[in-house]
Amino acid sequence: MNGRECRDEVCVTCxxxxxxxxxxxxxxxxxxxxxxxxxxxxxxxxLVEARPGDTVLVHAGEAIAVTGRRP
Structure with a gap:
């Protein structure tokens, strides 16, 4: 987890x-x-073909889908 503790209710990595x-x-x-x-x-x-500006869905530190592309 990059040496950080989760402090929010939802953490991208955990x-x-x-x-x-x-x-x-x-x-x-x-x-x-x-x-x-x-x-x-x-x-x-x-696991995905992401580009800068894309919106990706992340679970447990892994992008599992591209949900939006920047034009």
């Missing part, structure tokens, strides 16, 4: 619910920096 986030930039190793609405966080995008 919640039981999938959360929509916006991809800020792609990183090496199938990872991406995303905007969670509470700040930036690194998540895996290895």
């Amino acid at each position: 919640s039981d619910a999938a959360v929509p986030v916006t991809v800020l930039r792609l990183l090496d190793g199938g990872m991406a920096l995303v905007d969670t609405g509470s700040g930036p966080e690194e998540v895996s995008v290895a």
Whole structure:
């Protein structure tokens, strides 16, 4: 969990619910920096074809679907 503790009711990396986030930039190793609405966080995008600006659905630190594309 990147050395951080979850302080919100919903945490992108450890919640039981999938959360929509916006991809800020792609990183090496199938990872991406995303905007969670509470700040930036690194998540895996290895299972989806995400691009910067896309909205992806994240569960347990893994993007599981692209739900919106930036035009």
